[in-house]
Amino acid sequence: MARLLALLLTIGVCAAACAAPGQQSSSSAEPAPGGPAASPAVTPTGRTVRIVGLPSAPLRAVERLAPRHLAATGIALETSSRPTARDLVAFLGAEQGAGRSVADLALVPHRLLGELVQSGLVQPLAAPPEDDFFPGWWRLTGWFEGRPFGVPFAARSMSIWRRGDFWDEEDADAFYTRHRVAAGPPATWEAFERLATFQHRPEQERYGTVVSGADDDALWALWLQLATGFGARILDAGAPDEYGDIVVNSPEALRASEFYMRLLKLSPPGSAQFDGEAALRAYLEGKVALAIMWHDLTPRVDNPRESAVPLRSGYEPVPGVGGSAALLETLLLVPLAGSRTTADAEAALRWLTSADVQRDYTRQGGFSARPSAYPDPRVERQVLFHTWAYPGLVTQVVAIPSIPETSEIAALMSAELSRMVAGRTAPRTALDRMAVAIHQALAGRAKLRFPPRP
Numbered sequence: 279m280a281r282l283l284a285l286l287l288t289i290g291v292c293a294a295a296c297a298a299p300g301q302q303s304s305s306s307a308e309p310a311p312g313g314p315a316a317s318p319a320v321t322p323t324g325r326t327v328r329i330v331g332l333p334s335a336p337l338r339a340v341e342r343l344a345p346r347h348l349a350a351t352g353i354a355l356e357t358s359s360r361p362t363a364r365d366l367v368a369f370l371g372a373e374q375g376a377g378r379s380v381a382d383l384a385l386v387p388h389r390l391l392g393e394l395v396q397s398g399l400v401q402p403l404a405a406p407p408e409d410d411f412f413p414g415w416w417r418l419t420g421w422f423e424g425r426p427f428g429v430p431f432a433a434r435s436m437s438i439w440r441r442g443d444f445w446d447e448e449d450a451d452a453f454y455t456r457h458r459v460a461a462g463p464p465a466t467w468e469a470f471e472r473l474a475t476f477q478h479r480p481e482q483e484r485y486g487t488v489v490s491g492a493d494d495d496a497l498w499a500l501w502l503q504l505a506t507g508f509g510a511r512i513l514d515a516g517a518p519d520e521y522g523d524i525v526v527n528s529p530e531a532l533r534a535s536e537f538y539m540r541l542l543k544l545s546p547p548g549s550a551q552f553d554g555e556a557a558l559r560a561y562l563e564g565k566v567a568l569a570i571m572w573h574d575l576t577p578r579v580d581n582p583r584e585s586a587v588p589l590r591s592g593y594e595p596v597p598g599v600g601g602s603a604a605l606l607e608t609l610l611l612v613p614l615a616g617s618r619t620t621a622d623a624e625a626a627l628r629w630l631t632s633a634d635v636q637r638d639y640t641r642q643g644g645f646s647a648r649p650s651a652y653p654d655p656r657v658e659r660q661v662l663f664h665t666w667a668y669p670g671l672v673t674q675v676v677a678i679p680s681i682p683e684t685s686e687i688a689a690l691m692s693a694e695l696s697r698m699v700a701g702r703t704a705p706r707t708a709l710d711r712m713a714v715a716i717h718q719a720l721a722g723r724a725k726l727r728f729p730p731r732p
Contacts, residue, residue: 496554
């Protein structure tokens with residue numbers, strides 16, 4: 279019994295499902311979208327700052343904040359979106375090339391920063407904000423070649439999701455008897471695999487974990503998270519915006535790829551064809567014991583309108599070499615070179631990323647890159663463990679690369695990884711093919727550290 283109690287406490291299910299006495303869910307007192315204005319409304323100026331991005335919860339949050347911004351500044355915010363990153367970059371390039379100004383700010387994943395800078399589509403910040411983000415995050419993701427171009431509006435990082443209600447006293451005792459360790463949070467990949475293997479019961483339609491195999495961004499990101507956890511990288515570079523030796527086919531990357539294939543055997547039938555949404559659905563339907571996912575998807579897990587298992591999961595740091603190693607991607611607000619309202623655009627950028635607005639954004643379900651957003655009493659009073667536990671999941675992070683070729687590299691890697699997951703190529707072959715393709719894409723800017731054997 280003691281082992282079961284310890285397990286439940288470490289998972290945090292009680293913290294996720296119960297509020298402390300005298301506390302209530304913030305949803306019961308949720309203000310109107312955007313929150314109240316901090317001061318009496320000012321007279322509208324008739325000016326507008328236009329923000330373009332990808333369809334996402336952060337972009338919708340900006341739209342909800344627009345009335346508050348108008349009341350505070352007299353300047354309207356107008357949002358629009360393009361369906362994919364490729365569409366967005368092409369759209370901005372075509373509009374700028376035609377001499378049209380279609381937006382003033384863009385809300386983009388930081389991996390696009392190098393491509394946008396190289397294409398002349400963004401301009402450096404005239405007045406950088408105070409750097410009180412999580413340590414190092416702003417320079418990791420918002421700078422390129424020594425200059426600040428963007429500011430994080432939202433944070434994305436991965437975490438371990440773990441179903442606490444899958445464990446009863448009998449399971450806890452059986453796990454301990456088999457492994458001589460308690461079934462606590464997985465601090466290593468070996469521990470993750472032990473837990474997933476123990477919980478894998480396909481005859482009950484319960485699966486140890488879930489991975490995806492479709493040729494999409496989710497596959498690339500999940501493989502990159504596992505590779506990061508094993509100490510592997512795509513490039514051995516000093517910073518996300520720098521080049522370095524191509525090491526995507528290193529021994530560490532091979533171990534991560536072989537681990538990925540073992541996890542596939544513990545996943546639901548058909549996972550080799552799953553895209554990211556299908557993998558998430560398997561968890562939401564209550565079929566999966568553990569998962570490695572983007573943490574900003576956790577509101578969907580704990581939403582009873584969408585999830586069959588709300589408030590039944592604990593969230594843990596992703597294991598890494600000598601600690602944790604969460605894959606990090608921020609969503610940046612960047613000023614566009616074609617803007618005709620540069621001063622208003624930068625003022626809106628600073629307002630949207632300010633500490634006060636970021637606290638409200640976090641309170642309403644977002645994930646800020648500012649640690650000051652989380653100790654706020656309105657956040658701490660939330661019963662949703664996935665929000666106020668977030669700072670403990672990102673003590674160590676590795677940022678996605680932001681060189682100009684990142685999108686091209688992600689696409690070619692995803693295609694090779696999909697073939698690997700489908701069993702059409704062996705892990706070693708897939709990694710070597712990726713290394714050669716990246717070498718060609720970088721056109722001499724990086725050398726192969728591990729040349730494929732003939």
